[in-house]
Structures are given as structure tokens and as C-alpha cells.
Amino acid sequence: MDLPVQTYRVTRADLVRYAGASGDFNPIHWSDRTATGVGLPGVIAHGMYTMALVGRAVTGWAGAPDAVVDFGVRFTRPVVVPDTDEGTEVEVAAVVKEVTEDGLTRLDITATCRGEKVLSQARALIRTPR
């Protein structure tokens, strides 16, 4: 079963807010000069910000903020965030792989930005929505 696709807009302001809230002030997430200096196309989102957006999608699908039992991802491609009002978008999709005997639901998740996958092996185990 496919779950409804969730789309999140990501702007530089979001990255600055996440840096403050998380304490991750690595300048590749706010300085083009630093990002391009280490060979990136520009400022990129924190991987953990992307994972947090996926977490939002997962708890939304579960219908409960405390439903996540296991959650893992591999970061494969950076989410480049241009310094524009529009920023960029991250799309999160998932399929239900299995409902286990003990009432847990296994999701296989896809996260894309500009049509390219930014995560692989993204999986979550959630308490099955009632």
C-alpha cells in the first residue's frame, strides 16, 4: 500500500532555525563560501534536518507523535538549498511492506529532491495505526 506523498519546502531560514535548535552550526549549512570551498554546489541542508522531515511524515502517517519504534536512513545525496524565497522541496513517499504479528507496521521510505533520491535504506517500524 502506498501512503500519501508529503512535500516539504526547505529554505535557508529553515536551516538557520534548525542549526539553532539542534546546535549543529557547521557553516556548510549556512555559508555558500564555505560550502563551495569544500566542493559542494552550495549550502546544503543538515542530513538530520532531512531525516526530521521524514520523521514528520512517518508520525503523520502513523497518526501519533509517539508511534515510531525504529527509524533508520542512509544519506546518499545532499539537499542543496538555494538562497531564494522558494528554496527547494523534499518529497517523502512510503509503502507499507509488512504488518507484523505483534502489531507493528514496516515502512519503506523514499525521499527525493528535484527528482533525485537523497536517502537510501530509509525504513521505519511504527505501531500500527488504529
Added chain:
Amino acid sequence: MSLDPSFVGRTYPPTAPYQVGREKIREFATAVGATDPAHHDPEAARALGHPDVVAPPTFPVLVTMAASRQIVNDPELGVDYSRVVHGDQRFAYTRPVVAGDELVCVNTIEDVTSRGGHGFLTTRTDVSTVDGEPVVTVWAKIVVRGEK
């Protein structure tokens, strides 16, 4: 860069307790756009059976990233942090983190490999309360990029 595989299995001393604040959970939830009332309103959280506001699923990384400096800054291991890229991240929860928790981290190096000039380091952090109640186990794999 190559990392010393003899570090596999090394466990570090427990970290000083991290006090999970209600306002920190609200701030983090707002930053990631998590609007469920249980992240913001203690009454909504209590209605779900929690003692105080519930942290979003990736919140424990605030605690474990700080704790993992123990490993990354271990002079014997010699990780060059300017060359570090985040590879994998995983959380296995016993229960969600809630405001009021005092969390202690125990870091273990689970795997060290070198491939194609890059070093790969997998750490496991067992997060429990100061009273010893397990809360969440967190795995992170970092890649230390080679010099070429």
C-alpha cells in the same frame, strides 16, 4: 583516511546527564515543523500517557551528537572532523524521549573499516535515564573522507 580497527568494541565512560527541557523540545519541534500538540502541550502529552511533552523521533541526536565528541575527539583514534560526512543514522526506541528526562549516553565503537581511501566508523550510543531505564539506542555511521 584509515582508522585503527583495533578500536572496535571499545566502550567509553558514561557521559554527564543531559537534562531534557520542555522548551528545548518545543523549540526543536517548531524547527522541524512538528505541530502535533503532544510536542508542545503537556496536557496533550499526558492524554497519550506521557508525563510531559514528547520529543520528535530525531530529537535524541542532540544528546548523542554531543556525546559522540568523546569518540570523534579521541586523540588515539585521530578522526579529522573537517573531513567527516554523515553516512547512516538509526534510532531504536524503548520509549520516546520526554521533557524531564535526564539522559546518560554510553558510546561503543561497533565497526571500523577503511575502503577506497576513506574511513568508516560506526558508533552505537545506548541512551538511558540516570536511574538506568533504557530509552533509545542510536547508531551513527560517519565517513572520514580520504585526502585525495
